[in-house]
Amino acid sequence: MSKKLVLIDGNSIAYRAFFALPLLNNDKGIHTNAVYGFTMMLMRILEQEKPTHMLVAFDAGKTTFRHSTFSEYKGGRQKTPPELSEQFAFVRELLDAYKVPRYELENYEADDIIGTLSVKAEEEGFEVKVISGDKDLTQLATDKITVDITKKGITDVDSYTPAFIEEKYGIPAERIIDMKGLMGDTSDNIPGVPGVGEKTALKLLKEFGTLEQLLENTDKVSGKKLQEKLEEFKEQAILSKQLATIHKEAPVKFALEDTIYEGYDEKKVYELFKELGFNSLLEKMDITESADEQILEEIKFTIVQGFTEEVLASDSTIIIEVMEANYHKSEIQGIAIVNEHGSFFIPTEIALKSELFKEWASNERNKKTVYDGKRSIVALGWKGIDLNGVEFDCLIASYILNPALSTEDIATIAKAKGLNQVQSDEIVYGKGAKRCCPDENILAEHLVRKAVALHKLKELYIEDLKQNEQYELFTDLEMPLARILADMESEGITVDIPRLQSMGKEIGEKLASLEKSIYELAGEEFNVNSPKQLGVILFEKLNLPVVKKTKTGYSTSADILEKLADQHPIIKYILDYRQLGKLQSTYIEGLLKVVHNDTAKVHTIYNQVLTQTGRLSSTDPNLQNIPIRLEEGRKIRQAFVPSHSDWVIFAADYSQIELRVLAHIANDANLIDAFNNDLDIHTKTAMDVFHVKEDEVTSNMRRQAKAVNFGIVYGISDYGLSQSLDITRKDAGKFIARYLESFPGVKEYMEEIVQDAKQKGYVETLLHRRRYIPEITARNFNVRSFAERTAMNTPIQGSAADIIKKAMIDMAERLKSENLNSKVLLQVHDELIFEAPRDEIQILEKIVPEVMENAVELKVPLKVDYSFGPTWYDAK
DNA sequence: GCGCACACGC
DNA sequence: GACGTACGTGTGCGCC
Numbered sequence: 001m002s003k004k005l006v007l008i009d010g011n012s013i014a015y016r017a018f019f020a021l022p023l024l025n026n027d028k029g030i031h032t033n034a035v036y037g038f039t040m041m042l043m044r045i046l047e048q049e050k051p052t053h054m055l056v057a058f059d060a061g062k063t064t065f066r067h068s069t070f071s072e073y074k075g076g077r078q079k080t081p082p083e084l085s086e087q088f089a090f091v092r093e094l095l096d097a098y099k100v101p102r103y104e105l106e107n108y109e110a111d112d113i114i115g116t117l118s119v120k121a122e123e124e125g126f127e128v129k130v131i132s133g134d135k136d137l138t139q140l141a142t143d144k145i146t147v148d149i150t151k152k153g154i155t156d157v158d159s160y161t162p163a164f165i166e167e168k169y170g171i172p173a174e175r176i177i178d179m180k181g182l183m184g185d186t187s188d189n190i191p192g193v194p195g196v197g198e199k200t201a202l203k204l205l206k207e208f209g210t211l212e213q214l215l216e217n218t219d220k221v222s223g224k225k226l227q228e229k230l231e232e233f234k235e236q237a238i239l240s241k242q243l244a245t246i247h248k249e250a251p252v253k254f255a256l257e258d259t260i261y262e263g264y265d266e267k268k269v270y271e272l273f274k275e276l277g278f279n280s281l282l283e284k285m286d287i288t289e290s291a292d293e294q295i296l297e298e299i300k301f302t303i304v305q306g307f308t309e310e311v312l313a314s315d316s317t318i319i320i321e322v323m324e325a326n327y328h329k330s331e332i333q334g335i336a337i338v339n340e341h342g343s344f345f346i347p348t349e350i351a352l353k354s355e356l357f358k359e360w361a362s363n364e365r366n367k368k369t370v371y372d373g374k375r376s377i378v379a380l381g382w383k384g385i386d387l388n389g390v391e392f393d394c395l396i397a398s399y400i401l402n403p404a405l406s407t408e409d410i411a412t413i414a415k416a417k418g419l420n421q422v423q424s425d426e427i428v429y430g431k432g433a434k435r436c437c438p439d440e441n442i443l444a445e446h447l448v449r450k451a452v453a454l455h456k457l458k459e460l461y462i463e464d465l466k467q468n469e470q471y472e473l474f475t476d477l478e479m480p481l482a483r484i485l486a487d488m489e490s491e492g493i494t495v496d497i498p499r500l501q502s503m504g505k506e507i508g509e510k511l512a513s514l515e516k517s518i519y520e521l522a523g524e525e526f527n528v529n530s531p532k533q534l535g536v537i538l539f540e541k542l543n544l545p546v547v548k549k550t551k552t553g554y555s556t557s558a559d560i561l562e563k564l565a566d567q568h569p570i571i572k573y574i575l576d577y578r579q580l581g582k583l584q585s586t587y588i589e590g591l592l593k594v595v596h597n598d599t600a601k602v603h604t605i606y607n608q609v610l611t612q613t614g615r616l617s618s619t620d621p622n623l624q625n626i627p628i629r630l631e632e633g634r635k636i637r638q639a640f641v642p643s644h645s646d647w648v649i650f651a652a653d654y655s656q657i658e659l660r661v662l663a664h665i666a667n668d669a670n671l672i673d674a675f676n677n678d679l680d681i682h683t684k685t686a687m688d689v690f691h692v693k694e695d696e697v698t699s700n701m702r703r704q705a706k707a708v709n710f711g712i713v714y715g716i717s718d719y720g721l722s723q724s725l726d727i728t729r730k731d732a733g734k735f736i737a738r739y740l741e742s743f744p745g746v747k748e749y750m751e752e753i754v755q756d757a758k759q760k761g762y763v764e765t766l767l768h769r770r771r772y773i774p775e776i777t778a779r780n781f782n783v784r785s786f787a788e789r790t791a792m793n794t795p796i797q798g799s800a801a802d803i804i805k806k807a808m809i810d811m812a813e814r815l816k817s818e819n820l821n822s823k824v825l826l827q828v829h830d831e832l833i834f835e836a837p838r839d840e841i842q843i844l845e846k847i848v849p850e851v852m853e854n855a856v857e858l859k860v861p862l863k864v865d866y867s868f869g870p871t872w873y874d875a876k
Numbered sequence: 877g878c879g880c881a882c883a884c885g886c
Numbered sequence: 887g888a889c890g891t892a893c894g895t896g897t898g899c900g901c902c
Contacts, residue, residue, distance in 0.1 A: 527899080529899070530898080531898095531899080532899075582896095582897080585898075586896055589897095590896070590897075610894085612893080613893075615893075617894055617895075618894090618895080619895065619896090621895090621896090624894080714893075715892050716891075717890085717891050718891095719889095719890070720891060723891090781888070781889070782888085782889045782890060782891070785889090786890090786891065786892095789891085797892085797893085
């Protein structure tokens with residue numbers, strides 16, 4: 001393999017980094033900009049150059065051999081700013097963590113070390129790369145030695161090769177020093193010849209070759225004045241050349257084999273980055289705490305081939321391992337149980353066959369601690385085993401304590417609590433295509449380690465939950481909800497497959513015809529689904545005006561295309577094509593792909609521990625974004641039907657739940673009054689914002705007021721509002737201001753919650769759900785503004801999420817106590833979708849609004865609308 | 877395999 | 887006044 005040596009001019013790069021970046025500092029007030037820039041440069045080099053050898057050279061002390069020939073060398077230099085000097089220690093630490101050798105030599109500059117080593121390396125057949133911010137180094141360039149000089153910032157460089165130098169200066173690389181001798185260097189206080197700058201120097205060297213040849217032939221130089229100067233400062237020019245010449249035979253006591261680069265020390269890099277607050281770099285490197293330093297102590301456990309009372313104790317921690325992301329009808333790889341009697345691994349088939357296990361699992365009195373209990377409940381459910389008594393779910397506890405923390409696997413949450421005797425699933429199972437189930441003994445140990453960690457985590461979490469006043473949220477809301485979600489997921493919702501197929505056929509035909517029209521209007525065939533190709537057709541071939549560009553090209557999003565609709569007939573076809581294409585690929589084909597063919601049902605998976613606000617999310621398929629706004633899309637809902645003939649789909653949704661929550665928490669008299677009188681809130685908002693009477697509210701005013709309310713609920717900025725209303729940001733800002741004047745209680749709330757968040761570092765919902773917002777103190781306007789909107793919005797959206805979750809729990813109880821067969825199948829943020837036998841409709845009409853409206857008591861009534869019909873489409 | 881642009885819902 | 891702006895999931899494209 002070819003050898004590649006990278007030599008870095010440490011002082012120079014640190015200087016460049018320091019002046020290129022703003023004066024960043026970490027949480028302890030230590031300045032970090034030079035180290036940060038240095039790190040960025042180092043990371044780029046390692047990635048792009050992939051060196052086999054590396055060295056960073058530093059200047060040693062204040063005086064060098066150059067001072068003995070010219071005492072004023074580097075005189076008059078500005079003192080290194082203290083903000084920079086203090087960072088050199090960290091730069092050295094950084095290099096040690098990266099295991100990059102560093103070197104300095106008494107009496108010599110970094111340049112000389114680099115020069116000496118680069119020549120040595122070249123002789124031994126290395127490819128050499130020199131990195132500096134100082135153009136002096138370019139004199140080293142040869143066919144094998146490239147010199148990178150930082151241009152702008154720290155990572156943007158010019159590569160000086162002999163060819164590049166020839167082209168740039170018109171002289172060979174080895175004449176750079178002659179140029180310096182003539183023109184001098186103010187930064188190093190090298191005098192040169194007064195009156196000679198770069199241009200004159202180059203002109204002279206092109207004519208005479210070297211400095212020496214020039215000085216011997218000064219009489220031939222054109223221009224009397226120049227002749228005189230050259231004569232007068234002959235010796236000074238020679239001296240200057242000497243000073244500028246890099247010493248290539250410095251007594252470097254550092255052999256090339258000592259510069260071998262073997263990779264960085266992950267642990268040290270992690271710790272240093274943590275200390276310096278380089279969180280973005282940590283993420284970029286994808287390294288976690290002591291990833292390669294994990295020392296697993298031996299662990300004792302028993303592989304059981306049969307069950308005993310010891311294994312099946314109450315208060316056990318249990319892992320039911322399902323490796324696949326989608327746990328419906330998936331294999332269970334193995335089971336681990338940890339309790340006061342010990343640690344056990346149970347092969348899946350033994351457990352599934354065992355009546356003892358079945359009984360123990362289903363018995364409510366046997367309390368279980370788990371991680372992602374919903375996954376276990378559903379997976380076991382498919383195998384005919386009912387898992388009850390799930391008392392403590394560490395995944396949920398971790399999410400409640402801090403929804404921002406990654407809840408990827410047990411190792412992640414365990415490490416956050418200082419437990420390091422468990423490996424990450426990714427390490428044990430692999431990732432991507434290589435992911436697979438390991439041998440039983442490896443699996444057994446992994447699962448037992450996970451269970452042991454959970455066992456310990458439970459105690460730690462209970463303490464934290466109580467401390468945060470979140471224990472009730474955990475035990476009374478999220479834990480019971482997990483069971484309800486498990487039941488909803490297992491139940492699934494029936495899909496009318498033939499209906500979807502016929503819709504697909506119809507849409508397919510329309511798409512084909514639209515495609516044909518588009519090709520005709522474009523005058524050629526292209527991929528309409530490719531924004532890139534579409535952009536070329538619209539903005540280059542058809543010459544439509546470019547309204548907006550994206551990072552990668554022209555924007556072709558719907559709102560932009562709509563602005564162009566009257567400019568060319570192709571636009572309308574493209575918009576229709578997009579709309580139908582989305583229906584076809586996502587909702588027809590996508591849905592058909594995930595229907596279980598034997599039952600014609602889809603079983604979504606709700607993620608209960610993902611969103612920062614407390615909402616659920618839905619995947620595989622996502623049943624929370626089935627079309628409704630446009631009629632063509634809405635028809636997709638005709639394919640969602642009850643699982644029994646003559647049953648109905650019953651849908652109930654909260655009316656304006658977020659704004660009601662806002663009225664409550666902001667305690668705004670005007671808003672409370674509006675809801676107490678059951679006013680149309682958008683009309684009411686329009687009346688107040690536009691100062692008009694009810695009968696003067698135009699549909700446009702109401703539309704704008706609705707957008708403002710939307711903005712309040714979702715925490716969008718004036719910019720966001722301006723985009724949705726297609727008005728200027730200034731006007732959008734005025735709307736918001738007028739809104740806040742009309743609802744002074746809301747205004748006060750918005751101000752207080754931001755202060756509150758600043759002081760406490762987090763905001764809370766009605767039921768004590770937390771969201772930490774550290775960015776609220778950021779100095780960057782954007783980051784801080786976003787944090788402020790988050791602070792305002794999260795209690796609103798999060799409390800609404802709390803309320804519907806509470807309603808789901810109350811609903812499950814009520815359906816049970818009323819002995820009903822109706823079932824809740826889906827939750828879509830503010831609505832619940834049921835399937836119900838016809839003879840239960842009447843009672844649902846009574847109890848569903850009752851339960852939902854009384855989930856919590858606010859200063860305003862909660863209002864629920866409901867509807868039912870033979871399909872989801874009809875429940876409108 | 878991944879990031880981007882786009883589009884759907886609340 | 888900068889800067890890039892609610893949260894999710896899924897799809898196809900185009901690059902590596």
